[in-house]
Each structure stands twice: as structure tokens, then as C-alpha cells.
Amino acid sequence: xxxxxxxxxxxxxxxxxxxxxxxxxxxxxxxxxxxxxxxxxxxxxxxxxxxxxxxxxxxxxxxxxxxxxxxxxxxxxxxxxxxxxxxxxxxxxxxxxxxxxxxxxxxxxxxxxxxxxxxxxxxxxxxxxxxxxxxxxxxxxxxxxxxxxxxxx
Amino acid sequence: xxxxxxxxxxxxxxxxxxxxxxxxxxxxxxxxxxxxxxxxxxxxxxxxxxxxxxxxxxxxxxxxxxxxxxxxxxxxxxxxxxxxxxxxxxxxxxxxxxxxxxxxxxxxxxxxxxxxxxxxxxxxxxxxxxxxxxxxxxxxxxxxxxxxxxxxx
DNA sequence: TTGATATCATTTGCATACGAATGAATTTGC
DNA sequence: GCAAATTCATTCGTATGCAAATGATATCAA
Numbered sequence: 001x002x003x004x005x006x007x008x009x010x011x012x013x014x015x016x017x018x019x020x021x022x023x024x025x026x027x028x029x030x031x032x033x034x035x036x037x038x039x040x041x042x043x044x045x046x047x048x049x050x051x052x053x054x055x056x057x058x059x060x061x062x063x064x065x066x067x068x069x070x071x072x073x074x075x076x077x078x079x080x081x082x083x084x085x086x087x088x089x090x091x092x093x094x095x096x097x098x099x100x101x102x103x104x105x106x107x108x109x110x111x112x113x114x115x116x117x118x119x120x121x122x123x124x125x126x127x128x129x130x131x132x133x134x135x136x137x138x139x140x141x142x143x144x145x146x147x148x149x150x151x152x153x
Numbered sequence: 154x155x156x157x158x159x160x161x162x163x164x165x166x167x168x169x170x171x172x173x174x175x176x177x178x179x180x181x182x183x184x185x186x187x188x189x190x191x192x193x194x195x196x197x198x199x200x201x202x203x204x205x206x207x208x209x210x211x212x213x214x215x216x217x218x219x220x221x222x223x224x225x226x227x228x229x230x231x232x233x234x235x236x237x238x239x240x241x242x243x244x245x246x247x248x249x250x251x252x253x254x255x256x257x258x259x260x261x262x263x264x265x266x267x268x269x270x271x272x273x274x275x276x277x278x279x280x281x282x283x284x285x286x287x288x289x290x291x292x293x294x295x296x297x298x299x300x301x302x303x304x305x306x
Numbered sequence: 307t308t309g310a311t312a313t314c315a316t317t318t319g320c321a322t323a324c325g326a327a328t329g330a331a332t333t334t335g336c
Numbered sequence: 337g338c339a340a341a342t343t344c345a346t347t348c349g350t351a352t353g354c355a356a357a358t359g360a361t362a363t364c365a366a
Contacts, residue, residue: 021276023211023228027286027299028191028204033229034306035188036353038181043354051181052322058176069344075176076186079345081323088321105331105344123174133180136304145301146180151289152298153187189323196324205352222314232315234353241351258314258361312363323352333342 038133045125045132049118052077052085054126057094057111057119065110067100094118191286198278198285202271205230205238207279210247210264210272218263220253247271 023029042051049057055075060066063074072082086109089095094115100106111119134142176182195204202210208228213219216227225235239262242248247268253259264272287295 021211021279023208023215025299026279026283027302028195028282029208029228030299030302030306031184031188031191031286032204034302035184036229037306038184039353042181050321051185055176055182058174062176067344075182076189077322078324080325080347081321083346084322103332103344107345126174126179129181130179133184133305137301141301141304144297145305146178146183148290148294148298148301149180149183149187151294152286153183153190192323203351220314230352231354233317233355234351236316237352256314256362260315307366309366310364312361314361315359317358318356320355321353324350326348328347329345331342331344334340336338336340 038129041132042129045129046122049122052081053089054119054122056082056085056089056109057115058123058126060095060109060111061116061119065108067106068097068109069106071109089115191282194285195282198282199275202275205234206242207272207275209235209238209242209262210268211276211279213248213262213264214269214272218261220259221250221262222259224262242268 039051042054046054052075056071059071059074063071066074068082068086069079071086072079075082077085086095086097090097093112095109096112098108098110100108134145137145192204195207199207205228209224212224212227216224219227221235221239222232224239225232228235230238239248239250243250246265248262249265251261251263253261287298290298
């Protein structure tokens, strides 16, 4: 790096319009950081399950047996991603798979008894995770934030 | 009763029964979906670069030559992640690497001329990405959202 | 000075995340 | 009823993202 380049940099810095794009103020960048923070809080409270794995179990608890694709739609995962998540839950005995009787393309997913126990046990921790994630905000701010975030997602 | 009231009740609730746990109302789940939507908007406008790659270039434009680790800190990536991002930018000739003269542990990263051209060309598109990501909100809502999101991240 | 500690970078392993291609099974349109 | 289009699932390739272990270098402290 030459002295000439440093001088050029100083001259350019005087032109505010060329430098008013600030990464740290862009919604995408902050969204990524907020998501990272949430995942970190999640991992600290629920060490043996990832957020996507938890989402799959929680949704299966809501809706009962469904096809792998349908479950993916419900928890916002594409087919390739949901397959990996379900494979790992199956390997741990938390879900079981079966073929749909009529439509043989469909792979049905359901909680095992162990999976149901696990999700029931983890839900109180998940509530704490939500609370801790929102802890920097007052209750009123949190409500506003959730409303706006839902509009954005 | 409005959706906002429902959210407020959930946020404030500390002793809700387990059957009230709704995945689609948890901040982590919606945060993940909002992030997914942003990445999708980004990819539609800037096809040849990922958000992390763009972040690295934009930050190098701000701060000039830095060590790989320091860059990672500035763009919220751990050492293993930033290495991969920089490797790919280097393979495409957008950044160049050199060893620090005094501290031989440090790997200095800087934009190439091509990298500087690329980031200058892409910044107007990045502004549009921010706008489109926030488009579901009014200007006032967007300002509120950004303030609260920053507190959360 | 030297031994302990800290920092920078790399590597490995695992887990999302998604586009694209493929194959199997079903539904649609004529 | 049959070809075309669609749907469900799988596989491959690429790119984050992070924990843990390792090696090289630098700094601190006795």
C-alpha cells in the first residue's frame, strides 16, 4: 500500500455521498445478527437439539402425523433441508417414518413416545428462550416488535 | 381483539399452559423466516454474491486493509466462517491476501481493483434490497422496527 | 530469559439452507 | 384412457455457521 493510495482515501472520505452506505445499519445485516443471537441463546438452554429440530418436533406435536414435505412447508424448510432434519431425529428415535397407504410417494412422519416426552419436556425451556431473546425490550416494545416482525416475515 | 393484543398476552405470559405453545408465534421462528425472506430478496437482486460475501466487501471498503480475524469481528463471523468467505472472494479475484510484516500470524485482506469496482457497482442494488425487505412496513413502522431490531441484535 | 498464556489462523466435523437434477407416483386435461 | 404436467422425495453441489482441536507466533510475567 503506497502513500498515494492513503492520500486518495483521505480525499474520497471528504465526499460523504460516496460513503454513506453503512453495512451495520442495513436491515439484512442486523437481522442476521439477531438470528445469530437467538440461536446462541437457544443452544445455551437446549444443548441437545437445534432450533430446526425443535421446530419439527413442536409442529408434529401440533398437527400429528404428516408427510415430510407438508411438515417442511409448516416449518418453512425446503424438501432437501427437512429431509436432513428428519433423518437426524429418526436416528435418535424421536420420530418414526412410514409410507402413506394410498399415496405411495408420501413419507409420513410422526413423534415416537420418546419424541413426545422430549418435546413436552422442552417446551418450558423454549418459553424461556423466547423470553430471553426478547429481554432487551420492554413488554410493550416486544409486542410492537413481534407485530412488525410478523409483517416482515 | 387485535393480533397485537394476542402477541402482547403471549409475551407477558409467564405461566401459560404447555398446550398454548405455538411455534409460529415464537420470536426465533419468525426471525428465521424474516432472515430467509431477506436472503431470497438479496439473491434475486445480486445473483453472483451471497450476503456474507457482500458484507465482507462492503466492510473492507469502509475500513480498508485488515486482518482476516478483525474483519470477521466487524461482520459478525467466527474465524472458521470468515476463512471460507475470504477464500471464495480470493478465488474470484475480489480480494487479495498478504502477511503482516511485523506480526506474522496475521493474514491481511484487502480489496483488489476489481473488488472495489464490484462493491461500488453493487451498493445501489444493496440499497434496493434494504428497501424491498422493509417494503411491508410503512416508513414509520420501518423506523420503529429498525430501532427495536438493533436493541435485540 | 523463559515458561505460561494469549492471539491468529487453519482444519475437521456436524448441521442448516437452497438450487438443480432425478426418479417415482399421482393427478390433470383432452 | 393416456400423455402431459404435477407432486413427493432423494441426491448432489455449494455456502454459511459454529464448536473443538491444532499449530504458529506473540506477549506477559516471574
